[in-house]
Amino acid sequence: xxxxxxxxxxxxxxxxxxxxxxxxxxxxxxxxxxxxxxxxxxxxxxxxxxxxxxxxxxxxxxxxxxxxxxxxxxxxxxxxxxxxxxxxxxxxxxxxxxxxxxxxxxxxxxxxxxxxxxxxxxxxxxxxxxxxxxxxxxxxxxxxxxxxxxxxxxxxxxxxxxxxxxxxxxxxxxxxxxxxxxxxxxxxxxxxxxxxxxxxxxxxxxxxxxxxxxxxxxxxxxxxxxxxxxxxxxxxxxxxxxxxxxxxxxxxxxxxxxxxxxxxxxxxxxxxxxxxxxxxxxxxxxxxxxxxxxxxxxxxxxxxxxxxxxxxxxxxxxxxxxxxxxxxxxxxxxxxxxxxxxxxxxxxxxxxxxxxxxxxxxxxxxxxxxxxxxxxxxxxxxxxxxxxxxxxxxxxxxxxxxxxxxxxxxxxxxxxxxxxxxxxxxxxxxxxx
Numbered sequence: 001x002x003x004x005x006x007x008x009x010x011x012x013x014x015x016x017x018x019x020x021x022x023x024x025x026x027x028x029x030x031x032x033x034x035x036x037x038x039x040x041x042x043x044x045x046x047x048x049x050x051x052x053x054x055x056x057x058x059x060x061x062x063x064x065x066x067x068x069x070x071x072x073x074x075x076x077x078x079x080x081x082x083x084x085x086x087x088x089x090x091x092x093x094x095x096x097x098x099x100x101x102x103x104x105x106x107x108x109x110x111x112x113x114x115x116x117x118x119x120x121x122x123x124x125x126x127x128x129x130x131x132x133x134x135x136x137x138x139x140x141x142x143x144x145x146x147x148x149x150x151x152x153x154x155x156x157x158x159x160x161x162x163x164x165x166x167x168x169x170x171x172x173x174x175x176x177x178x179x180x181x182x183x184x185x186x187x188x189x190x191x192x193x194x195x196x197x198x199x200x201x202x203x204x205x206x207x208x209x210x211x212x213x214x215x216x217x218x219x220x221x222x223x224x225x226x227x228x229x230x231x232x233x234x235x236x237x238x239x240x241x242x243x244x245x246x247x248x249x250x251x252x253x254x255x256x257x258x259x260x261x262x263x264x265x266x267x268x269x270x271x272x273x274x275x276x277x278x279x280x281x282x283x284x285x286x287x288x289x290x291x292x293x294x295x296x297x298x299x300x301x302x303x304x305x306x307x308x309x310x311x312x313x314x315x316x317x318x319x320x321x322x323x324x325x326x327x328x329x330x331x332x333x334x335x336x337x338x339x340x341x342x343x344x345x346x347x348x349x350x351x352x353x354x355x356x357x358x359x360x361x362x363x364x365x366x367x368x369x370x371x372x373x374x375x376x377x378x379x380x381x382x383x384x385x386x387x388x389x390x391x392x393x394x395x396x397x398x399x400x401x402x403x404x405x406x407x408x409x410x411x412x413x414x415x416x417x418x419x420x421x422x423x424x425x426x427x428x429x430x431x432x433x
Contacts, residue, residue, distance in 0.1 A: 007148050009155075016146045017155055019212055021162025023094050023205040024139050028166025029173075030101040030198040031132045034063050034125070036174035037191045044109040044187070045118045062122050066129035067383055071375040073130020074137060075233060078371035081134070082232045082364065085222075086142050087214045089134055089367075094206045096131035100124040102199025105192040136163060137371040140354040145215035145363070150303055152358060153310075157299020157351035161292040167262070168288045173197065175281070217363050232368035236361070240369055243360035247373030249414060250357065253407050254350040255382040260400050261322065261347050262288055264386060265340075269329050272397050275336070283337050287344030294348015302355045308419030311356075314349030315411035318404065321346030326401040349411065356418065 009017075034041065042059035073096075081089040104124050110117045140156055147155040173194045181190040221227050236244060265287075266280040302310045325343035328335050354370075361369030385403070392399035 009147060009151055013147050013151075013155075016212055017143055017158055019205075019208050020090075020139050020143050021159050021165075023090075023202075023209055024135060024159060024163045025166040025169060026198065026201045026205050027094060027097045027132060027135045028163050029169045030097050030166075030202055031066065031128055032167055033101075033170045033173065033194045033198055034066075034104075036170055037186075037194065038063060040187050040191045041121075044111075044191070045121055046110060058118070062118065062125050064383065065122055066125045066132070067379055069126040069129030070133035071372075071379050072133070074133025074371040074375035075368065077130075077134030078137060078368040079232055081138055081141070081367035081371075083227060085214055086138065086145065086218050086367065087212060090138050090142050090212070091206060091209050093131050093135040093138055094202055094209065096127055097135065098199050098202025098206060100127040100131075101195050101202060105195030105199060133371065133375045137367060137374050139163075140358055140370060141367045142212075142215060144354070144358040145217035145366075153299040153302035153352065153355040154296065155299070156354035156358065157295045157297070157302075160299070160351045160354060161295040164258070164288065164292055164295065168285065168292075170194070171281075171285060171288075221363060227364055232365040233372060235365045236369045236372055240361060240365070243369060244373045246414065246418075247357045247360055247370065248377035249410060250353040251374050251377035252381040253411050253414075254353045255378050256385045256407055257318065257347045257350055257404060258291075259382060259385045260389060260404055261325070261343055262291060264389065264400065265325075268400060269336075272393075273329055273333065275329070275333055279333075279336065283340040286337055287340040287347075290341045290344035291347050294345040295351030296348075297345075298349050298351035299355055302352045306419070307352060307356045307359070308415050308417075310352050311349070311415030311418060312412050313415075314346075314352060315408045315415060317346045318349050318411065319408035322401055322404040322408070326398060330397070 038056075038059050042055045046055045046058055077089045077093060101124075104121065107120055107124070108117060113120070139159055143155040143159050144152045177186060177190050177193060262284065266277070266284045269275045269280045270277055298310060298314055301314075321343045325339045328339035357370045357373065358366060389399050389403050392403065396402070
């Protein structure tokens with residue numbers, strides 16, 4: 001056996017965690033940079049004589065296609081991750097992201113290619129979706145199977161923080177380009193720069209991942225001939241339904257909280273309360289940094305206090321921090337920075353989600369179990385959350401808060417349910433090794 005569960009993180013563990021987090025951040029950057037330049041991409045890749053609303057809808061349709069491709073790409077890559085090895089899929093996912101991102105930067109526009117331009121853009125976006133579908137679950141499994149068992153929460157929380165840092169990096173690059181180039185320059189060539197950067201950084205991250213080793217858990221299963229004997233997805237659906245349901249509910253908590261509090265909030269604050277765009281975006285950057293810290297804290301707390309207690313306390317903090325943020329935005333915007341920072345920190349409770357998921361599935365089908373649960377739930381809830389919140393806002397401007405409070409209540413109940421796993425195995429709470 002390669003290590004015991006009580007040793008401290010060593011130099012190799014930190015190297016593995018750093019390279020996994022760096023690659024994950026760059027993949028998330030590549031995946032979301034599209035949305036920051038959606039307006040100019042729409043102008044370049046669709047006819048000039050169509051209505052503006054139709055152009056915008058088609059552009060966001062291409063962006064959304066990436067989310068729809070996540071489940072299929074993730075399940076296929078997870079199947080081979082469980083049968084052929086974690087490291088191979090970990091490297092493939094970053095290659096599948098880097099090359100399409102680079103190609104997007106080089107792709108001729110509608111004026112040059114005609115209708116083929118948006119079709120090719122859609123195909124590249126689908127490849128990006130497939131890549132991110134394999135990257136996120138694969139990264140969680142990879143680090144969890146490398147570090148000591150008593151440090152899995154910290155490792156998964158740190159990795160989740162790294163993924164979120166990719167969103168922050170995308171926002172910073174978009175802001176830098178918007179402030180240094182003219183609108184004409186951005187329309188001509190400037191929008192291509194972040195795609196070039198993403199592709200190049202991705203290939204560098206791929207090169208660095210060469211120095212990672214296959215996980216000891218997979219190596220041991222291979223040596224003992226203990227790999228899954230049937231289709232991993234079939235095993236998941238037949239024997240681990242309870243774990244799938246819990247993982248999907250936790251993914252709802254993770255995806256919806258980030259979508260509402262981090263991604264949607266700046267636009268909502270500007271539209272609903274008339275706050276300046278610069279102020280909301282600056283506060284949003286601060287909240288995102290605090291979210292990174294919150295993910296690491298939540299993961300470390302799970303190692304020490306267990307998943308149930310951490311999720312219950314985290315859910316209460318999520319409810320309190322979100323309520324403070326939305327009420328301050330409405331009544332006392334001079335305190336927006338502090339309130340948004342607090343909300344971002346409290347949303348960090350989502351950092352516990354991968355810790356629970358990697359412990360919910362046995363090693364031989366772990367990659368597939370997490371990938372199926374996470375990607376299917378993310379495709380559903382990540383896509384429906386903005387629609388649902390926007391619809392409820394017709395009834396009350398506090399709709400985003402009520403949505404987050406509902407999720408916090410669900411998290412609290414799930415935490416209480418998981419707390420009982422100390423006395424009986426509600427999930428498949430076997431050793432990660």
